Amino acid sequence: MRTVDIIRKKRDGGELNSEEIAFIIRGCTDGSIPDYQLSAWAMAVYFQGMNARETADLTMEMARSGDQMDLGAIHGIKVDKHSTGGVGDTTTLILAPLVAAAGVPVAKMSGRGLGHTGGTIDKLESIPGYRVELSKEQFVEQVNRVGAAVISQTGNITPADKKLYSLRDVTATVNSIPLIASSVMSKKIASGADAIVLDVKTGNGAFMKSLEESIELAEAMVAIGSQVGRETVAVITGMDEPLGSSIGNALEVKEAIRVLKGEETGTPLRKVALMLGAHMLLLGGKAKDYVQAVGILEEAITSGAACNKLKEMIAAQGGKADIVDFPEQLPAADTIIPVHADGEGWIESVAAEEIGLAAMNLGAGRATKEDKIDLGVGIVLHKRSGERVVRGDTLAELHVSAGRAEAAEAAGKQVLAAFRLAERPVEPKPLVYAVVT
Ligand code: URA
Numbered sequence: 001m002r003t004v005d006i007i008r009k010k011r012d013g014g015e016l017n018s019e020e021i022a023f024i025i026r027g028c029t030d031g032s033i034p035d036y037q038l039s040a041w042a043m044a045v046y047f048q049g050m051n052a053r054e055t056a057d058l059t060m061e062m063a064r065s066g067d068q069m070d071l072g073a074i075h076g077i078k079v080d081k082h083s084t085g086g087v088g089d090t091t092t093l094i095l096a097p098l099v100a101a102a103g104v105p106v107a108k109m110s111g112r113g114l115g116h117t118g119g120t121i122d123k124l125e126s127i128p129g130y131r132v133e134l135s136k137e138q139f140v141e142q143v144n145r146v147g148a149a150v151i152s153q154t155g156n157i158t159p160a161d162k163k164l165y166s167l168r169d170v171t172a173t174v175n176s177i178p179l180i181a182s183s184v185m186s187k188k189i190a191s192g193a194d195a196i197v198l199d200v201k202t203g204n205g206a207f208m209k210s211l212e213e214s215i216e217l218a219e220a221m222v223a224i225g226s227q228v229g230r231e232t233v234a235v236i237t238g239m240d241e242p243l244g245s246s247i248g249n250a251l252e253v254k255e256a257i258r259v260l261k262g263e264e265t266g267t268p269l270r271k272v273a274l275m276l277g278a279h280m281l282l283l284g285g286k287a288k289d290y291v292q293a294v295g296i297l298e299e300a301i302t303s304g305a306a307c308n309k310l311k312e313m314i315a316a317q318g319g320k321a322d323i324v325d326f327p328e329q330l331p332a333a334d335t336i337i338p339v340h341a342d343g344e345g346w347i348e349s350v351a352a353e354e355i356g357l358a359a360m361n362l363g364a365g366r367a368t369k370e371d372k373i374d375l376g377v378g379i380v381l382h383k384r385s386g387e388r389v390v391r392g393d394t395l396a397e398l399h400v401s402a403g404r405a406e407a408a409e410a411a412g413k414q415v416l417a418a419f420r421l422a423e424r425p426v427e428p429k430p431l432v433y434a435v436v437t
């Protein structure tokens, strides 16, 4: 088999067979296919697409390209949850203890943040002592004993995806539905998930800005799940504005704790967390219908079981569990600077990407993989879309480290620009657009 023939076949709109896809991915993993041919192949896929069978083959071949977590030693159905990346989205910190408290084991590997989006592992590192690295044995033992563990991705998971993604990033081939779908699903499958709940973001802060493309991506991932025997449900949620009101690592941990304590009612973050959690319970076989699933989760919050589970999970990973009762012990910024409205009207949108970038500029996120982050800093939103404001109202607060006055001034301008005001009342955009099963 020759790589050039496979590239040509895809370039001309042909369907690749399983052997051809395996040849490309094996050559990607072992380095025998050079970057320029892999890039040309990715571009051919970008333009010609892939059918469901090709996409499923690509997914499984990438899943097999490195270590595969065998979570067979964990009792019960392992349901993983994945978000395509958002701003102020701390649902994993809420869902791990919440879903575990309802009896579904959560064995989760998460990543770090890059660019305008945050990462669960960075957030967890703001908890003093919390170890994000566990051996596979410790991970499995903890999930069986406590019900939940959230760790940094271990081992050599999907090296083919790593390689291919780095090439796609610099060859304008990220935005391809079969390539994104196979990239996401291969990682979930290699991580040992039996079933998967996906939160596909749509809008300003998301990979997919249009609803049509977001639905197409969701359908592609659900189809892969069904082709390879891992039941998958995708919820399409809005990312036109940040999900939670806090953006920044320790700030988001504090907000997650408030949700788990039942102190945040009716907020978008709580609503999306309960919705994703309910689908996790359904896939995990712990509820007979959606309404019952939501009821179980609400009860776990009201009874304090979810909060206790968070303490157990933190303690099991070496962290200081009493930050749940005393969140003021978490890292905090030196100064809080309000951002005031400079006009009046109804808030039409709070652009998620701009807010995420402003938080990154304050030190809450990374512009490049090597950047160090400042765990206490970030942004807290005081207003959301649909609300009316007058000149001088506090729209948001910047949580800033000492010596960052210049960064704070720039971030203040970015935050102000992210708030788009309209002259007439505006309906906030929907939070949930569709569920694809
Ligand atoms: N996230 C991924 O993991 N892979 C992609 O290709 C895009 C987003």
Ligand code: CA
Binding pocket: 226, 232, 437
């Ligand atoms: Ca189905």
